[in-house]
Amino acid sequence: MAHLAWRLAQRWCPSSLQVISFPVVQLHLNRTAMRASQKDFENAMNQVKLLKKDPGNEVKLKLYSLYKQATEGPCNMPKPGVFDLINKAKWDAWNALGSLPKETARQNYVDLVSSLSSSLESSSQVEPGTDRKSTGYETLMVTSEDGITKIMLNRPTKKNALNVEMYHEIMHALKAASKDDSAITVLTGNGDYYSSGNDLTNFTDIPPGGVEEKAKNGAVLLREFVGCFIDFPKPLIASGQCPALGHLPSPSLGYSIAVYASDRATFHTPFSHLGQSPEGCSSYTFPKIMSPAKATEMLVFGKKLTAGEACAQGLVTEVFPDSTFQKEVWTRLKAFAKLPPNAMRISKEIIRNREKEKLHAVNAEECSVLQGRWLSDECMNAVVNFLSRKSKL
Numbered sequence: 205m206a207h208l209a210w211r212l213a214q215r216w217c218p219s220s221l222q223v224i225s226f227p228v229v230q231l232h233l234n235r236t237a238m239r240a241s242q243k244d245f246e247n248a249m250n251q252v253k254l255l256k257k258d259p260g261n262e263v264k265l266k267l268y269s270l271y272k273q274a275t276e277g278p279c280n281m282p283k284p285g286v287f288d289l290i291n292k293a294k295w296d297a298w299n300a301l302g303s304l305p306k307e308t309a310r311q312n313y314v315d316l317v318s319s320l321s322s323s324l325e326s327s328s329q330v331e332p333g334t335d336r337k338s339t340g341y342e343t344l345m346v347t348s349e350d351g352i353t354k355i356m357l358n359r360p361t362k363k364n365a366l367n368v369e370m371y372h373e374i375m376h377a378l379k380a381a382s383k384d385d386s387a388i389t390v391l392t393g394n395g396d397y398y399s400s401g402n403d404l405t406n407f408t409d410i411p412p413g414g415v416e417e418k419a420k421n422g423a424v425l426l427r428e429f430v431g432c433f434i435d436f437p438k439p440l441i442a443s444g445q446c447p448a449l450g451h452l453p454s455p456s457l458g459y460s461i462a463v464y465a466s467d468r469a470t471f472h473t474p475f476s477h478l479g480q481s482p483e484g485c486s487s488y489t490f491p492k493i494m495s496p497a498k499a500t501e502m503l504v505f506g507k508k509l510t511a512g513e514a515c516a517q518g519l520v521t522e523v524f525p526d527s528t529f530q531k532e533v534w535t536r537l538k539a540f541a542k543l544p545p546n547a548m549r550i551s552k553e554i555i556r557n558r559e560k561e562k563l564h565a566v567n568a569e570e571c572s573v574l575q576g577r578w579l580s581d582e583c584m585n586a587v588v589n590f591l592s593r594k595s596k597l
């Protein structure tokens with residue numbers, strides 16, 4: 205099922221709606237004097253699920269609000285907090301319909317869907333088996349082909365720093381990949397950095413509850429994010445051709461991520477430099493995999509490892525020359541994707557399940573410690589120094 209169709213079918217669950225920066229799509233509502241019947245309304249709902257192209261956030265909000273108004277009447281939900289951006293956008297859209305009668309909302313919904321169906325391609329025109337390419341993500345490119353779902357971080361101008369939207373989108377993409385018909389999932393980055401870790405501007409957006417609330421929200425988000433990796437059921441492969449900082453070099457998450465790196469890649473977890481502490485379960489997995497002394501160099505002193513060093517330490521599965529990296533990796537991935545998917549999933553489960561509870565506990569503890577670190581002068585100074593261009597890693 206196409207990604208968008210899934211999302212539409214869910215009527216935009218809060219975690220999947222990107223509201224902020226889609227271009228506004230001009231709507232040409234075809235208002236008719238006729239009243240839409242319940243059957244027309246249901247047909248329109250089904251039609252929405254068949255849309256292949258993303259109509260844009262503005263339109264999705266409109267559809268959402270009309271649907272809610274048509275089925276429940278005027279907005280009856282408490283207003284979400286300013287930081288709950290997605291739910292707030294949905295609430296605003298619904299609330300803006302005021303006391304619009306249910307029948308009119310139903311008619312407007314039907315008209316809107318009809319105008320979309322004529323202007324956007326519907327999935328019935330897509331040949332079965334056509335490769336899927338996501339259109340609904342702002343910060344990722346997600347494609348699925350040959351039994352492989354590829355999740356590519358796609359903020360190359362920001363060195364693929366993870367902003368809040370990207371955290372949510374990665375979680376969404378992982379959840380979708382866990383249910384799609386691909387056998388394996390690959391995580392990679394677009395541009396000259398696999399990722400530069402947490403987007404440090406995340407720290408600048410302070411909610412009314414102040415920095416304490418910010419830190420608390422960050423810890424909740426990080427715990428959920430890392431939890432998605434721990435629980436991901438299929439084989440997950442990180443494919444990195446270039447340097448990686450922070451989160452995503454915690455490759456041993458869940459003990460079941462294979463990591464392929466080019467000889468140009470480096471792995472760097474500069475937590476102390478940033479006044480922070482280990483995350484991604486690295487405080488538990490790195491010392492087990494590398495040895496406590498080597499893990500200390502990396503996690504406490506922020507030692508950057510070359511791909512060769514990381515491979516020697518067991519953090520990386522295999523290193524390839526940069527010039528042949530893509531060919532080598534994709535040859536392997538395509539072969540893995542032909543293996544029986546259930547056998548791979550079950551094998552992963554049996555490897556991981558012994559450690560799963562422990563990993564969730566470590567994750568919770570790391571996030572709680574980090575919550576405190578984010579309020580420290582050490583962390584705030586490091587972020588200010590980066591943002592004021594005084595420091596780089």
Ligand SMILES: CCCCC/C=C/CC(=O)SCCNC(=O)CCNC(=O)[C@H](O)C(C)(C)COP(=O)(O)OP(=O)(O)OC[C@H]1O[C@@H](n2cnc3c(N)ncnc32)[C@H](O)[C@@H]1OP(=O)(O)O
Pocket residue numbers: 361362363365366397400401402403404405406422423425426449450451473474475478480483590595596597
């Ligand atoms: C929910 C919250 C959970 C938090 C959990 C904590 C996680 C810990 C970590 O993630 S630790 C890692 C944090 N990352 C960093 O400290 C990296 C900071 N970036 C750099 O040091 C450098 O940018 C670089 C070494 C990655 C690349 O240097 P280079 O000179 O090649 O490129 P620029 O510095 O000019 O970067 C290009 C633009 O990208 C922006 N950018 C890069 N990294 C980040 C980042 N992590 N956060 C925000 N923005 C980043 C940079 O500002 C440039 O933007 P501009 O073109 O608009 O100026």
